[in-house]
Amino acid sequence: MRRTTRTLAMAVGLLSIGLVTACSPSDPDAGGGAGSAERLTIGTTADVINYNPLVGNSRTDTWVTNLMYPRLMGMGLDGTRTPYLGTEWAYAPDGKSAKVTLRDDFTWTDGEKVTADDVVFTIKAIAAEKIGVVAGLIPAFQEATALSPTEVEFTLSEPDGTFLENVGFWMPIVPEHVFSKVGKVAEFANDADWVSAGPYQLTSVERGQRYVLKRVANYPLVDGGPKTAELVFRVFPDVNTEALALRNGEIDLIANALPPALAKTLEGDSKLKLVKVPSLGWAHMQYNLARKPLDKLEVRQALAAAVDYEAIRRVALQGSAVSSNSSVLTPTLKQWQDPSATEYAYDPARAKQLLTGAGFTDGNGDGLFDGLSLRMIYDQADPNIAKWAQLVRDSSKEAGIDIKLEGLERNTYLAKTKERDFDIYAGSWAIMENPPANLTLAFKCDGFINYANACDPALDKLIDESRSHLDQPSQKTAIQAAAKIISDQVYDNVLYVEEFTFAHSAKWSNFLVQPSELLSIVNPQSLAQATTD
Amino acid sequence: MTISRTSAAGSTPTAGTTAAALPPSESVAQQTWQAFRRNPLGLASAAVLILLILVAAGAGLIADYPSGYGEDVLAGPSAAHWFGTDDLGRDVFAQVVWGTRVSIVVGLAASVLAIVIGVLVGVAAAYFRYADALLGVIVDLSLSLPVLPLMILVAALAGPSVSTLVVVIALFSWPEVARVVRSQGLAVVPMPYVSAARVIGGSHLWIIRKHVLPGVAPVIAVSVVLTTSRAVLSEAGLSFLGLGDPNSWSWGAILHQAQRSGSLATAWWTTLFPSLAILLLVVATTLLAVAYNDARNPRTR
Incomplete structure (x- = not known):
């Protein structure tokens, strides 16, 4: 009977996921949180892994260390x-x-x-x-x-x-005077007695709970020093619980970008303000050219024609994304953008035609081309990609292409990406703000993040040429030509540029918006100048 | 949990010449059925399970396969969408209906695999006394493993697919079956008819097949049902954590998508209905197992 009880308990436990969703934990910050100009409480979903700003690269690492170490x-x-x-x-x-x-x-x-x-x-x-x-x-x-x-x-x-x-x-x-005394800088944990020069200084850490930063009064970039005495980063299990805490007034700001569906539900809440932040990166699919039949241009073109770009932006992203016209020079980077770029058309019939032309047939009449089953990997924890991956699979099926989704746990995904162990890679870049530098890494033959395994001498030459120029206008011509090759050869299929939504309590104002998820309204200048009513 | 010796012996009417001396098998089945029929909870559970199996089998007749997208994103339950829609505007009712198929198939397949391994180990441990100590240690060791983290690890490393789920769940479910079967087997093996079978020169395999297995059959029947419900729960748990097969719908997968989309707190229908389906199946299987066990056992009949 004990097993019965346990099984029942498990069932009830699982049901409670649906019913209770997330009970808010008791709030040790209550009373001092929202409404007090003395403290701004920020929600995040992860701990700081690395306090050494030269090494740390997770989002929370960046948010916290950005407040402490200036950049040029x-x-x-x-x-x-x-x-x-x-x-x-x-x-x-x-x-x-x-x-x-x-x-x-x-x-x-x-x-x-x-x-x-x-x-x-x-x-x-x-x-x-x-x-x-x-x-x-x-x-x-x-x-x-x-x-x-x-x-x-x-x-x-x-x-x-x-x-x-x-x-x-x-x-x-x-x-x-601090980092030169620690031996190897890369191995320095920097996890206590911080010496910093940003608007706030980290003073205490409770792992899994909170990170407290105190104001640095003589910070020169804000007149009279940072407005709020104390910043607190609180760690939550996921963005659902963060949203509940924000609504309850336990926190003042969510540092993570909101998934579009959640952003939509928060729109009507008068106690909250939503802020739109442009992305400096893009979401994309890359086809592994080292694998047959993806080395054939027609196959890549067919795959690109089998994606309903409009539906992805409208439904999966709830409209909070713009088209990049299938170009790696995104509309956020206005000074680089190529106005002549056009988006791949969604046209399953043309995709079928291209594949038939490439020699594929549907011998067994199941509506799918024979011998054309492709594995698409993505990080299953990424809410947007996991959504549009399903749309890509379903629209490709209409074009006779069988795509098997492999939503992977993050570390497995990163390992497979590194080994280029995929047919199609679905992912997104956070910051690709300098095309000559970024295209070098992403598309040159030996590029560190060349996931498509593209190797095109003409493309490499254009990228190198752009880098040799010292000013942006001269770099632009070569870079636009390179971007055109990338689009024409389908070395990268850029789906959209996201417009992130961030939420903060309506009591706070005067945040400064900077692009990308990493800067957003959690950048040092923004947090230092924010004020309450 | 143990079944009385009378009932265990009663289930071996095929044992050659002694069959005439024992009550005919129909009577045991009939007595069980008579007792079972008097238990309304058991009957209701059986009806619910049959309904779920019908839904699984006839999913295509009930609802279109949920794919693509819809324009009504996160719409609440209505006449057009009984269970509302998810964050891509797909019908949650269709997802639950099609999810029934995968959840039940994974549950049954994992349970069958776990039962086969568990029965082999359990019977071997009960019958071959010299193997008992070693097999006992293995079973104890397996039972003491932190199951969920290991399942997550294996599922993450092997990559998400329905077959991975089945194998992973079975691999971590067999020890409980083995332990129950062994304890029942220990009661059956010393029985005089087993010794008699040995005396007349029956091979080990024949004795196990003809005498020991029928003796432990009732606990296997109960185990199948309980292991299935546990496997369905494990499948839902793993899928909820994102280790399910993204190419098929299961109840856990629906919950996972709801959690990931950030609509957990606001769109209650995306989580309530798949959770209810899980609850329904688990409660029904548990009650059915209890009712069957009670009906089968003359002492509780």
């Missing part, structure tokens, strides 16, 4: 660089060196000034130890010198028009 440049809504710690930057006429001028009013929390030496130390450590993404973004870097406390000069092995933007936005500056 910030980012405007269209992906252009804005002054931050750096005020001016330029390449030498021969392109073999570059200079950045720094502000002189940033100080570390232990009283030391932020100087050019910190910048020099940081980039040298990254280059020497090959730390994180930044190391891969600065292949031309050779040497850095502090010309004065506010001037840094970088020496490059060859002209590289992407260097300054990459180093400016992607490299957090760490204090030399």
Whole structure:
């Protein structure tokens, strides 16, 4: 009988998923949360894994460390660089060196000034130890010198028009007097006694619960210092519980982008405000050219014609996405966009025609071409992709193409992606704001994230050519030609550019919107200047 | 849980010449049926299970296969959509109907696999005394494993598919069957008719097939039902965690999609109906097993 009781208990337990959804946990922050200008409480769904800003790369890592370590440049809504710690930057006429001028009013929390030496130390450590993404973004870097406390000069092995933007936005500056004493910088956990130079300083951590940051009064980028005395990141199991907590007033802001369906249900709530944030990346499918029959252009074109792009944006994304005209130069990046680009047409009949032309037949009359069954992998935890993957499968079936979905647990997905163990890859890029640099990684023959296994000498030449120019207008011609090849050859099938929705309590205002999920309204400037009514 | 010796012995009427001395098999079945018929809960459970099996078999007649998308996203229950629609505008009623098929197939297949392994191990442990200690340790060890994390690990590594689910669930369900079958087998093996069969020179295989297996059959019947309901729960749990087959509908998969879309808190219909279906199946199988066991056992009849 014990087993019976247990089975029943399990059944009731599972049912309660449906009925109770999520009971709000008791709130230790109650009373001091919403409504108090003394504290802004932010919901997140993960812990900080790494406090070392040069190593950490999860979303929560970035949100928290961004508040503590400045960068040389910030980012405007269209992906252009804005002054931050750096005020001016330029390449030498021969392109073999570059200079950045720094502000002189940033100080570390232990009283030391932020100087050019910190910048020099940081980039040298990254280059020497090959730390994180930044190391891969600065292949031309050779040497850095502090010309004065506010001037840094970088020496490059060859002209590289992407260097300054990459180093400016992607490299957090760490204090030399702390990080130089820890041995290998890449192995430094930085998990206590933080010395930082952002608007807030991390003071206490309860894993799985909360991260508390205190105001740094002399932060120079907000007049009179940050407005709110304390920021608290609270950890929730998922976005459903975050939404409940926001509605109950337990938190003031959800750091994660809301899934479109959830955003829609929050629209009518007068106690909340929704903020739209453009993405700097795109969602896409890539066809593995190293596998037959995906090496045939007609097959890739047929696959592209079997996707109902409009329905994906309208239904799966609930309209919070725009078309990128099947181009890797997305509409967010206005200064790069190619107005002549057009989206692949959704046309199952044409897809069938292309496949018949490529020699495929439907011998057994089941409506599907024989020998054309493709595996599509995606991260099953990604709410949007898991949704449109089903639409892609169903519309492809109409074109006679059998697509088997493989929604994988994140680590398995990453491993399979790394090994290129898939026919079709479905995923999204978070930030692809600098086309010459990004296309190098994503489409050159030996590119680190070249998931399509594309190798096209003409494309490589165009990308290299664009990088050799030092100013954006000259880079643009070559990059647009490269993007056209990528679209014509279906090396990448860009489905849409998402418009993220973020929610905060209507009591708060004056947030500053920056593009992408990583910056959104959780960027340092925004949190420092936010105020309550 | 144990069945009385009388009933175990009564179920071996095929044992050659002794058959005439025992009551005919119909009478045992009839007595069970008579007792079962008097239990309204058991009858109702059986009716619910038959209904669910009919729904599973005739899913195509009841609702169109849910695919593509609809324009009414997250619409509540209405005449057009009895159970409402999900975040892609697909009919939840159709999902629950088609989900019945996968959930029951996975449940039954995993249960059959678990029963085969469990019965083999259980009978072997009861019959071959020298193997008992070793098999007992293996069963105890398997029972003490943290089942859910291991299931998640195996399902994640093997990749999501219906067959993976069946194997994974069966692999972690057989030890309980083995233990129940062994304890019943231990009561059957020392019986005089088993010794008699041995004396007349019957091979081990023949004795197990003709005497031991029929003796443990009642607990197997109960185990099939209970293991199936547990397998359905495991399937729902794994699918809810995203380890189900994304190419087919199951009740757990519907819950998973509801959770992932962020509509868990607002669109109650996306979670209530599949949860009710799971509850219905699990409660019905449990009550059926209890009712059958009571009807079968002369002491509780």
